[in-house]
Amino acid sequence: MTSEKENMMTATSRVPHAPITAWLTDMDGVLVKENRALPGAQDFLDALNENGLPFLVLTNNSIFTNRDLSARLAQSGLSVPEDRIWTSANATAAFLAQQSPASTAYVIGEAGLTTALHHADYIMTDAEPEYVVLGETRTYDFNAITRAIRLIEHGAKFIATNPDITGPSDEGTLPATGAVAAMIQAATGRRPYFVGKPNPVMIRAGLNQIGAHSEGAAMIGDRMDTDVRAGVEAGLRTHLVLSGSNTLADVEAFPYRPAVIAESIADLVPLVGASD
Structure with a gap:
């Protein structure tokens, strides 16, 4: 008689698939939790490197630069290059560079967002910008939000890095990008275009970054509403781990399902380099 865990891990055994040749994985709740590496995370990264498989670690957080996040992961004991x-x-910078190359934006955000936009040859200005770009910050400023509202009223296009309403902190819940975007939307009547998960645009742009195709790629996440949804809509093989936000019972509430459900990323290490 098979265990519940074995049933979860064999969820795709009835459906033939091509081998997975690229992996995308969420960060918080999959690789780390509360700044600590989760069991099996480094083993999974080592397996990817040993098999020469391209991969990306994804996060909706727009505060930190890639260098900052690489250093923070290193402090947790995980080795992930920038x-x-x-x-x-x-993803937002890549999207804007594709939509309107070397244009202008009024930006509310921190170094992760401003650095990415600089690399995309964007000029940041509050003088008739083409876009208002809202990201996450720990110091939302009423004057900056007011300026963003007035620029949108005068025709600037409204972009937000991600729709997350709240974020965690040591002191408790914090308002995140989605909450501030809702306030600006209420004041202007203009809904932003959210680039981050669950928008598959973020996934497809990431695949382009590593030269991978959705047919042979997999997505690992701990949230059905962002990670799994983004993977499903982008055509990736989806893997839900129960080490973060969602439980096994939560899965039933959604109209889509992951291909594989596992207790943690440690259970997925044998899948790296394996052929289905």
Whole structure:
């Protein structure tokens, strides 16, 4: 008689698949939790490197630069190079560079977002910018939000890095990008275009970054509403781990399902380099 864990891990055994040749994985709740590496995280990264498989670590957090996040992961005991990190700030910059190259934006955000936009040859200005770009920050300023509202009223296009309403902190819940975007939307009547997860734009741009294709790629996440949804909509094989936000019972509430459900990323290490 098989265990519940074995049933979860064999969820795709009835469906033939091509081998997974690239992996995308969420960061918080999958690799780390409360700034501590989760069991099996480094083993998974080592397996990717040993098999020569391209991968990206994804996060909707737009506060930190790739260098900052690489250093923070190193402090947790995980080795992830800067070029293997893909943030909602990176995805937003890539999206804007494609939509309107070397244009202008009024930006509310921190170094992760401003650095990514600089690399995309964007000029940051409050004088008739083409875009208002809202990211996450720990110091939302009423004057900056007011300026953003007035620029949008005068025709600036409204972009936000991600739709997350809240974020965690040591002291408790913090308002995040989605909450501030809702306030600006209420004041202007203009809904922002969210680039980060669950928008598959973030996933597809990440795949382009590592030269991978959705048919042979997999997505690992701990949230059904962002990670799994983004993976499903981008055509990736989706893997839900129960080490973060969602439980096994939560899965039933969604109209889509992950291909594999596992207790943690440690259970996925044998899948790296394996052929289905």
